[in-house]
């Protein structure tokens with residue numbers, strides 16, 4: 001027996017809806033994956049640049065495990081770029097001081113941060 005028009009229309013509509021939903025979901029998933037990959041790669045590159053090769057890119061180098069998180073250096077920086085990293089704990093259990101990679105170019109190598117640090121946790125390059 002042949003299908004009536006309404007049955008055929010219903011099947012066609014279901015197919016169109018299914019294809020559209022699949023397309024939208026697939027685009028959304030692709031976008032999320034793309035953003036996540038970009039974020040992960042960007043974080044990894046920043047970490048490599050700031051942690052693995054600090055001597056090459058940093059004017060100011062923090063010896064994190066020496067830092068006791070007293071924040072004196074954050075008050076001394078005329079550029080306001082020294083912060084404590086509240087997302088990190090060093091081996092002593094303190095939030096270590098740092099300059100974020102994106103702020104490093106603002107450093108003028110004045111060494112005020114290094115001079116004020118009671119634990120000699122900071123090195124500054126000219």
Ligand code: SF4
Pocket residue numbers: 060076077078079080081082099106107108109110111112113114124
């Ligand atoms: S060297 Fe000077 S400008 Fe650079 S982080 Fe230290 S206090 Fe700030």
Ligand code: SF4
Pocket residue numbers: 062066067068069070071072073074096097116117118119120121122
């Ligand atoms: S002054 Fe020294 S010990 Fe204190 S937070 Fe800064 S780097 Fe750490």
